[in-house]
Amino acid sequence: MTATSFYPVMMSREVATAATFYREALDFEVTFDSGWYISLRRGDFELAIVDHDHGTVPDGFRVPVRGLILNLEVDDVDAVHEALTGRGFVPVSPLRDEDFGQRHFIVEAPDGVLLDVIQPIPPTGEYADAYAGGSLAG
Known part of the structure; x- marks a missing residue:
């Protein structure tokens, strides 16, 4: 294929x-x-x-999206944070560094979707060992 x-x-x-x-x-x-x-x-x-609710969606599956997180990896999360908050988007999770290798923040999109804006950073401690060969952030 x-x-x-x-x-x-x-x-x-x-x-x-x-x-x-x-x-x-x-x-x-x-x-x-x-x-x-x-x-x-x-x-x-x-x-x-x-x-x-459109007819192209099969019966029994016509339910709006829910419980979805869309990840957007960027090269400068601080700049994206500044741009989005400057345009009135309010994070539901603040800009922060995570031990598992992300600097990120989350904003709410329509339909209860979450948009997680991420910049990979080096993980710390046990998380460094969890990355498969060659895929370590940073």
Whole structure:
């Protein structure tokens, strides 16, 4: 099999509201908008949002996304934190360093999704040994 793309499609109660969040917070651009389905792209990254109640979603699965954390790795988390808070986004988890190798903060996106903005940093203690060969942060 040759894969040509792989991206999440989140089911939402408010497709336009969710798309606006990712456009404003992360500078995604709309590549397709039918109202019930919006496809977004930023560089090589794609994200789509579909109306949870649309007929293309199989019966029994028409539930808005919930309990999802989207990780966004960046090279300067402090700059992203400053930019997002400067535009009014309020972190639900403050900017901080974690022993497991992340400097990060979390903001709430629509539909109860969490956006975790991460900069890898060197892990400390026992976490350094948990990384598989060659994948150590920092």
